[in-house]
Amino acid sequence: MRYLPLSDTDRTxxxxxxGVKHIDELFADIPADKLQHHLPQLPxxxxxxxxxxxxxxMAARNVPASTVPFFVGxxxxxxxxxxxxxxxxxxxxxxxxxxPYQPEIAQGTLQxxxxxxxxxxxxxxxEVANASMYDGSTACGEAVxxxxxxxxxxKAILSGGLHPHYAEVxxxxxxxxxxxxxxxPPDLKASxxxxxxxxxTVSCVVIQTPDFFGNLRDLRAIAEKCHANGALLIAVFTxxxxxxxxxxxxxxxxxxxxxxxQSIGNGLIYGGPYxxxxxxKSKYIRQMPGRLCGQTVDADGNRGFxxxxxxxxxxxxxxxxxxxxxTNSGLCTLAFTIHMSLLxxxxxxxxxxxxxxxxxxxxxxxxxxxxxxVLNDSFFxxxxxxxxxxxxxxxxxxxxxxxxxxxxxxxxxxGSGLDDLLIIANTEVNTDExxxxxxxxxxxxxxx
Numbered sequence: 001m002r003y004l005p006l007s008d009t010d011r012t013x014x015x016x017x018x019g020v021k022h023i024d025e026l027f028a029d030i031p032a033d034k035l036q037h038h039l040p041q042l043p044x045x046x047x048x049x050x051x052x053x054x055x056x057x058m059a060a061r062n063v064p065a066s067t068v069p070f071f072v073g074x075x076x077x078x079x080x081x082x083x084x085x086x087x088x089x090x091x092x093x094x095x096x097x098x099x100p101y102q103p104e105i106a107q108g109t110l111q112x113x114x115x116x117x118x119x120x121x122x123x124x125x126x127e128v129a130n131a132s133m134y135d136g137s138t139a140c141g142e143a144v145x146x147x148x149x150x151x152x153x154x155k156a157i158l159s160g161g162l163h164p165h166y167a168e169v170x171x172x173x174x175x176x177x178x179x180x181x182x183x184x185p186p187d188l189k190a191s192x193x194x195x196x197x198x199x200x201t202v203s204c205v206v207i208q209t210p211d212f213f214g215n216l217r218d219l220r221a222i223a224e225k226c227h228a229n230g231a232l233l234i235a236v237f238t239x240x241x242x243x244x245x246x247x248x249x250x251x252x253x254x255x256x257x258x259x260x261x262q263s264i265g266n267g268l269i270y271g272g273p274y275x276x277x278x279x280x281k282s283k284y285i286r287q288m289p290g291r292l293c294g295q296t297v298d299a300d301g302n303r304g305f306x307x308x309x310x311x312x313x314x315x316x317x318x319x320x321x322x323x324x325x326x327t328n329s330g331l332c333t334l335a336f337t338i339h340m341s342l343l344x345x346x347x348x349x350x351x352x353x354x355x356x357x358x359x360x361x362x363x364x365x366x367x368x369x370x371x372x373x374v375l376n377d378s379f380f381x382x383x384x385x386x387x388x389x390x391x392x393x394x395x396x397x398x399x400x401x402x403x404x405x406x407x408x409x410x411x412x413x414x415g416s417g418l419d420d421l422l423i424i425a426n427t428e429v430n431t432d433e434x435x436x437x438x439x440x441x442x443x444x445x446x447x448x
Contacts, residue, residue, distance in 0.1 A: 029176065063404065065268050069434035071362075073382045073425025074212070074407040075136070075163055075238045076274070077263045079351075080429050085265050085338050094334055100293070103306045109330070110305035113293040116337040123243045124257040125250025126279035130290035132333045133276030136260030140206065140236055141169040142278065142289045142323055143256045147204035147232040148179060149287050149322070155180040156204050157197050160187030161211030163238055164412040170206065186409075186416055188375055188384065190215035198225045204256075208236040209249065212412075213423065214379040216246060223253025232256060240264055240277065241427075242380040244352030256280045264343075265335030275332035285309065289323030351428055355381035359426040362435050366424075369439065371446055375421075382425040384409070388446050391422040398441045405438060 006014075011023070020026065027035065046054065065078045072078070089095065093108060100106035100113070113131045120129040133139040144156045156174065158167050158181060167183055174181045184192055190213075194205060205226055209217035219235055226233045235249030237259035249257045262274040280288050286309070294308030343351065359381040363374045371388035387394055391408035398405040409421040426435070 062270075063399070063402070065404070068402045068404055069430070069437045070404045071406045071424045071426060071430070071434075071438060072404050073239070073427075074412065074423050075165065075260065076268055077239055077241070077381075077425055077427055078268055078429055079241065079263050079427050081265060081267050081335075081339060082342055084342060085335050088338050089331055089335050095331070099330070100307060103304070107305060110293050110307070112334055112337050113330075114295060114305050115341070116333050117293060119337060119340045120261070120277050121279055123240065123248065124277070124279045125248030125252075126254070126257050127250075127282040128285050128288070128292070129277065129279040130288055130292050132261075132329050133258075133278050133290055134329060135262075135272060135274040135276045136236070136238055136258065137163070137166045137169040137276075139258035139260075139276035139278045140166040140234070141173045143234045143258045144170050144179075144204060144206065145173060145177070146256065146280075146284070146287050146289060146322065147234060148177075150232060150284055151203045151230060153201065153203035153231075154178075155182070155202050156206060157181075157194065157202055158183045159194060159205070159207040159211070160184035160192050161190060161213060161215060161217070162206055162208045162236060163212045166206075166208070166236060166238075186213075186413060186418065187211070187215075188213055188418075188421070189377065190217055194222055195225050198222075198229050198231060200229045200231075202226075202229060202231045204232040204234050206234045206236060208238070209246070210237070210239060210242055210380045210382060212238075213384040213409075214376050214382040216378040216380065219249060219252035219254060223255075226255075227253070234258065239380060239382065241348075241352055241355060244348035245356060246380060250279070255284065261332070261336050265337070265339030266332050273329055273332055275329040275336055287322060352380075354428040355426070358428065358430055358435075359383060362424070362426045362430075362438070365435060365439050366442070369442060369446070372442065381427055382423060384421055384423050387420050387422055387442075390419050392419070394422065394442070394445060397445055398438070401441055403437050403441050405441070 015021065015023065070078050100109045103110055117129040117131060121127065133142060148154050156170060158170060171181050190211060198205060205222060207217060207219065207222060209219065211217060219233060223233045232255040233253060234256045235254035240259060240261050241263045257279045259277050260274055261277045266274060278288065278290060291307055292309040293305055296304055296306055298304045359379060363383055366372050366385055367374050373386045374383055375386060376383040392410055395405050395408055406422045406424040409418040409423060
């Protein structure tokens with residue numbers, strides 16, 4: 001028997017109480033072109049065995065990243081995750097833990113969150129990190145809202161090298177809050193002039209390094225201009241592995257550093273979940289969203305861990321909360337912490353060096369093909385190439401030959417006129433045979 005707790009009369013009374021005539025009015029803030037006006041075309045019902053077979057056939061159409069030469073990146077990266085990570089996170093005390101509201105029975109959870117914060121702060125070169133966010137894009141959106149609170153201004157400038165998904169999240173949150181956003185055009189070679197955009201009306205500048213197109217950015221001059229005008233610099237990354245080799249954003253003057261931690265401890269999963277990283281300077285700690293675990297001592301002087309700051313609406317009045325983020329990505333955070341502990345500083349640097357060397361080798365191979373050019377002057381493990389034809393069509397043709405060639409820029413920036421650009425990521429898991437397959441496929445398609 002279906003559980004239907006509300007009658008039509010109940011619904012009518014509820015709508016009248018809040019002052020609307022129809023339930024559709026509750027969704028007025030959602031753009032009309034995003035609303036579904038009919039039920040999705042799905043079967044009404046099937047038996048369990050039928051559903052298993054149907055979904056199994058659908059899943060079989062996917063190509064697992066580990067089974068083919070794989071060069072897809074643009075925000076989600078294929079890295080080797082030691083089997084130890086998966087084994088440890090499946091221990092029952094980790095897998096079933098919910099949230100550490102009672103520190104006396106959640107010391108294990110609180111300790112790994114404390115260690116996680118320490119790792120993330122060290123990686124980014126910042127003073128303090130929170131206990132994670134949903135993912136990198138929502139962390140970026142929350143960073144902009146935090147900058148508005150700190151500066152008492154409401155205008156954000158988004159670099160043309162910011163990942164389109166991150167930029168879209170910022171614009172969505174800003175539209176709902178009535179804030180201003182200026183998004184610069186796509187910046188293929190990190191040549192945009194952000195300095196002239198910064199004045200005393202700007203709350204923050206959001207810039208990514210390595211950026212969406214793979215370019216490395218020096219943030220020092222932008223940080224100085226921001227600070228001279230009372231604005232904050234928000235540095236973004238989508239590839240946390242890069243921080244094993246490049247200068248951390250905190251050392252270049254960033255005020256807030258956010259990004260995606262998927263590359264460490266978390267394999268590629270269709271749609272996530274992933275883990276958002278959020279760090280800032282100590283002086284802004286009370287404006288930081290999410291929650292923060294701290295170290296203390298108990299009545300007997302023994303080391304212990306507690307929730308030090310929890311400025312979320314579950315803990316304090318909603319109008320005083322810094323965010324409505326209602327959870328942190330706990331299991332993904334634990335996977336990150338375990339993998340990072342296994343690598344250590346030396347191991348992370350070594351993996352990062354292999355990533356960079358592999359990418360340089362592939363870029364050299366592709367630069368030798370007639371009609372194909374690498375756009376980047378600098379990169380970590382990801383770069384953009386210009387093809388003599390349509391990048392999306394090229395990806396489809398190579399996929400038919402079991403080579404996942406990368407991400408067409410047009411997929412994330414439709415209508416930009418950049419249809420011939422392909423973003424290619426080359427990590428430590430790619431072999432010489434993988435690179436040869438990509439080069440051979442491109443030669444065959446373009447006869448170069």
